[in-house]
Amino acid sequence: MPLNNLSPLFGKKVLILTHAGADVDSLASAAAIYFSLKEKSKITIGVPDHLNLNAKALAKQLKIPYKINPSFTGFDALLCVDFNKSKMLGSLQKNFLFYNGKKFLIDHHSEEKEIMAPKKNIFASKKAISTTELVYQLLKKTKLKISKKAYACIASGIITDSASFHIADHSTFKIMAEVMEKAGLSYRGLVDLFSTEIDFSQRIASLKAAKRVKIFKSGKAIIAVSDVGAFESNAANALIRIGANVAFCGFAEKGTIRISGRVNNSWMNKKKFDLARDVFNKLEKHFPGEGGGHQGAAGFNGKGNKIEPILLKCVDLTHKFISKKEKANLKEYT
Structure with missing residues (x-):
């Protein structure tokens, strides 16, 4: 019991x-x-x-x-x-x-x-x-x-x-x-x-996320990733608000990696996508660190000096999930 x-x-x-x-x-x-x-x-x-x-x-x-x-x-x-x-x-x-x-x-x-x-x-x-x-x-x-x-x-x-x-x-x-x-x-x-006031640094992080964003299309889904200096969860939320279905934001600093992921709720429920299960727990097999969280909000804390390979792996794992549900090609928009 x-x-x-x-x-x-x-x-x-x-x-x-x-x-x-x-x-x-x-x-x-x-x-x-x-x-x-x-x-x-x-x-x-x-x-x-x-x-x-x-x-x-x-x-x-x-x-x-x-x-x-x-x-x-x-x-x-x-x-x-x-x-x-x-x-x-x-x-x-x-x-x-x-x-x-x-x-x-x-x-x-x-x-x-x-x-x-x-x-x-x-x-x-x-x-x-x-x-x-x-x-x-x-x-x-x-x-x-x-x-x-x-x-x-x-x-x-x-x-x-x-x-x-x-x-x-x-x-x-x-x-x-x-x-x-x-x-x-x-x-x-x-x-x-x-509640806390959204300070200047948080607003800048969200704006930088939009400025540095890389946009991918998988099937009909938009996946956005961005390298930000801090406030990665706020930045990921901002990318969802402006149109992404799935967003990953993170940074590498002094050998430490941090990534936050967010998902559009309606898309998540329709596709039965789970950030923790389908992306962040699987990242542990590819990079040193630990991932976890919730279906629509999760993260990864690890070790390393380069964030881009890990962000791109997040895109790849998301695309693999989508590909199991529908015919989908992965395309980057530049």
């Missing part, structure tokens, strides 16, 4: 781990559990390496306590939220692999081969739009008093991972209606918890 409530954590000293570069859904999942279980257990939120800007804003607004790269010493159990590959722990991966205590996992990504926790300690569903949805289900089954802050966290994770409900289903709206009412905040008020 999989994990069906959080009572196994009662009375324990628990370290809740987000993935490296924690996003809103990951931090919000940890925080919702922290705010709900802190009277039953001694909870610490651990973040490997760093938070993204929106998660940092949420932490500040809701006063979410967290530690960057904490020691695992003294904890009875680890609870991983919003990831299912140990590589996603960044610099804490080795600590996790050598940890001998109990391990638990809550996640909504596609299933991976790696077994991070015993089956009885896992609650996972790739059908869930966000990990906070799964956390909400567990909190209700545990029959704990859920605070307004916890409800706000759950709602924040849903908003961000559904891309403001562009990829939501009826169950997402049902859950959102419940948690929004109990959080006591309007939709605008919830968004304000994690």
